[in-house]
Amino acid sequence: MHGTQAIKCVVMFSGGLDSTIAAHLMLSQGLDVTALHFVLPFESGLGREHGAVKRYAKALGVPLRIEEEGAEFLEMVKNPHxxxxxxxxxxxxxRIYRLQKAAAVMESMGAKFIVTGEVMGQRPMSQRKDSLLAVEKRSGLSGLLLRPLCAKLLSPTIPEKEGWVDREKLMAIRGRSRREQLAYAREFGLEHGAPGGGCLLTEKETGARFTALRERDPAFTINDFKLLAYGRHFRIHDTARLIVGRNRLENETLMALVEPADIRFRMADVEGPFAFLRGTAGPDDIALSAAVVARYSKLRDASSARVSFTVDSHESVIEVAPANDQVCARYRV
Ligand code: SF4
Incomplete structure (x- = not known):
């Protein structure tokens, strides 16, 4: 099919069912595969291990390159064409944004084309035929984007025409059923993540938070964006948000994301959540925030609780009645 030097390709690799099969299909045709994994801003820059995706790449025996998304992701997400x-x-x-980045990786490592695990018609928005074609064109990868799971439903790509890949051995999967993919994974004993695991942006709660952020704080930063994924959020007033950790891990993540200008809260006498208030805030906002924080501590049913808050490294304590559920619900985003 090709010379002694294996042709290199880059597989967009989430570690899920489809991209694992895409990588396996390429390996079984003798290609030199590198898995490329993008990490959304929610998980980037926080020292995460990305252990699951490393495990799936290792099980396939392919090198893995991890790209953590940074501030440039914001431009795309704020104003999508x-x-x-x-x-x-x-x-x-x-998809376009990531493929453009993947194209740069492909060129830098001397790979010839990009591979994805997309299946036609599997997801309503991005995997319709017209979207697949628009994505390919706009990412500047015309002819160099191979989708082996549904390749036979699409026009032949350069890798197929050049004989780097045997089109006959590719698949023609359409639609939402994962039956064929699961059968393939079983047949070859593939290890993979849960099928169809979506990103937080596809979830209702994160979507509502994101919409509120875009409307009220249009100049939001990458740090604000990351916060969408963590804690309980309360819109204390138009320009101030309180974020309250839900468990120890979230508390730790919030501590990594807190900024010097944020007002930090902790229970003064008992264990409780870590929280902070971001935005312009006066004494009433601090008192309301402290009451909400106390609601999520062991003192939620007490008549009063002492909450410490820190402004510009200066720590004070305020005594409040913990907020009730109606008050919390009124401010909750
Ligand atoms: S589900 Fe999330 S990560 Fe995947 S393409 Fe849509 S926005 Fe991007």
Whole structure:
């Protein structure tokens, strides 16, 4: 099929069922595969291990390159050319953006083409035939984007025409059923992540938070964006948000994301959540925030609780009555 030097390709690799099969299909045709994994801003820059995706790449025996998304992701997510899906997911633009980055990786490592695990018609927005074609064109990868799971439903790509890949051995999967993929994974004993695991932007709660952030704080930063994924959020007033950790891990993540200008809260006498208030805040906002924080501590049913808050490294304590559920619900985003 090709010379002694294996042709290199880059597989967009989430570690899920489809991209694992895409990588396996390429390996079984003798290609030199590198898995490329993008990490959304929610998980990037936080020292995460990305252990699951490393395990799946290792099980396949392919090298893995991890790219953590940074501030440039914001430009795309703030103003997507193709708009949002059901919630805050700009899937078409997101695909284009990532493929452009993948194209740069491909060139830098001397690979010839990009491979994805996309299946036609599997997702409403980004995997319709017209979207697949728009994505390919706009990412500057015309002819160099191979989708082996549905390749036989699409026009032959350069890798197929050049004989780097045997089109006959590719698949023609369409639609949402994962039956064929699961059968393939079973047949070859593939290890993979849960099928169809979506990103947070496709979820209702994150979508609502994102919409509120875009409307009220249009100049939001990458740090604000990351916060969408963590804690309980309360809109204390138009320009101030309180974020309250839900468990120890979230508390730790919030501590990594807190900024010097934020007002930090902790229970003064008992264990409780870590929380902070971001935005312009006066004494009433601090008192309300302290009451909400106390609601999520062991003192939620007490008549009063002492909450410490820190402004510009200066710590004070305020005594409040813990907020009730109606008050919390009124401010909750
Ligand atoms: S589901 Fe999320 S990560 Fe995937 S394409 Fe859509 S926005 Fe991007």
């Amino acid at each position: 193709f708009g949002y899906g059901k919630h805050a997911n700009p899937c078409v633009d997101c």
